[in-house]
Amino acid sequence: MPLVNGKDLLLPAFKEGKAVGAFNANNMEMTQAIIWAAEEISKELGEPVGVIIQVSPGAVKYAGWSLAAGIVKIAAAETDVPVALNLDHATEIEQIKRALEMGFTSVLFDGSSLPLEENIRLTKKVVEICHARGVPVEAEIGKIPRIEDYFTESEIAYLRSIPPAEAVRIIRERTRKSLDDLVAKPEDAEYFVRNTGCDFLAAAFGSIHGMWDDIWPIRLDLLIAIKERVRIPLVSHGSSGILRTKKDAERKGIPLLEGEGTLLDAIKFGGVAKVNVATALSVAFIDGFIETWRANPSEKDFRKLGENARNKVKEKVKEYINLFAGK
Numbered sequence: 085m086p087l088v089n090g091k092d093l094l095l096p097a098f099k100e101g102k103a104v105g106a107f108n109a110n111n112m113e114m115t116q117a118i119i120w121a122a123e124e125i126s127k128e129l130g131e132p133v134g135v136i137i138q139v140s141p142g143a144v145k146y147a148g149w150s151l152a153a154g155i156v157k158i159a160a161a162e163t164d165v166p167v168a169l170n171l172d173h174a175t176e177i178e179q180i181k182r183a184l185e186m187g188f189t190s191v192l193f194d195g196s197s198l199p200l201e202e203n204i205r206l207t208k209k210v211v212e213i214c215h216a217r218g219v220p221v222e223a224e225i226g227k228i229p230r231i232e233d234y235f236t237e238s239e240i241a242y243l244r245s246i247p248p249a250e251a252v253r254i255i256r257e258r259t260r261k262s263l264d265d266l267v268a269k270p271e272d273a274e275y276f277v278r279n280t281g282c283d284f285l286a287a288a289f290g291s292i293h294g295m296w297d298d299i300w301p302i303r304l305d306l307l308i309a310i311k312e313r314v315r316i317p318l319v320s321h322g323s324s325g326i327l328r329t330k331k332d333a334e335r336k337g338i339p340l341l342e343g344e345g346t347l348l349d350a351i352k353f354g355g356v357a358k359v360n361v362a363t364a365l366s367v368a369f370i371d372g373f374i375e376t377w378r379a380n381p382s383e384k385d386f387r388k389l390g391e392n393a394r395n396k397v398k399e400k401v402k403e404y405i406n407l408f409a410g411k
């Protein structure tokens with residue numbers, strides 16, 4: 085079917101305390117993996133499960149506007165599951181205009197690096213342009229940092245090699261004070277939404293972009309306070325790194341401190357209706373590729389490696405969709 089509007093997926097999910105997966109695609113294989121995962125789960129549940137496929141300016145730089153958006157549009161047209169196409173982390177109005185021309189059905193304008201009033205001014209402008217075309221706007225406040233802001237490459241390699249509970253202890257020590265400053269303030273979130281008219285809000289609530297594994301708890305107390313003030317769907321960024329469930333926390337031996345919660349808590353209680361997953365899919369793709377190559381280093385057929393990589397991404401997407409469906 086043709087692309088669906090992002091609102092048509094997110095508003096019903098928000099009302100029901102559920103979430104829609106927003107998965108980043110950088111090539112044909114990842115796009116297929118996301119859609120096949122949604123198709124398989126729709127079949128299992130006996131009802132269509134929609135997905136948001138995201139293209140970031142980085143993906144546009146890699147593939148070009150036409151192919152980055154075109155692959156998703158073609159794949160969406162060939163499936164019965166609803167697919168929305170979101171522009172992820174745009175920082176310039178020109179990117180937004182281009183996305184509208186290309187038929188994106190939602191956009192994220194990320195003015196979070198700007199002072200609040202400037203973020204409001206530009207986001208409001210984006211909202212005017214997009215709403216004139218019926219396209220909803222996600223906006224961002226507070227700062228969602230990258231793990232690389234705190235650790236060097238070799239430190240990250242070390243953190244990846246040790247037990248998750250120990251890694252979390254070290255990350256807490258180094259980031260805690262900074263994260264407290266970066267998270268969105270509930271009163272700012274309310275003021276921002278009232279003055280911009282944005283449709284969805286990515287408010288920083290303690291997650292970190294680019295984590296390699298799902299080990300990091302979020303600030304559930306803060307998220308609930310924001311939800312109560314803004315009453316629009318909230319968006320989780322950096323979700324690849326967020327601990328998924330309390331059970332996972334126990335299994336991995338990661339303690340939840342006062343006010344902290346998991347991704348499932350954020351969906352059930354915190355108004356998170358859109359969950360962005362990028363890094364986890366990228367890591368799954370690379371793992372799948374390497375696994376096949378290690379098993380047969382003389383392989384000359386690229387597709388044999390791509391096939392396994394695609395399967396690994398599909399399985400990862402299914403894990404997330406099942407989690408959002410409460411399974």
Ligand SMILES: [Zn+2]
Pocket residue numbers: 173293321322360
């Ligand atoms: Zn993000």
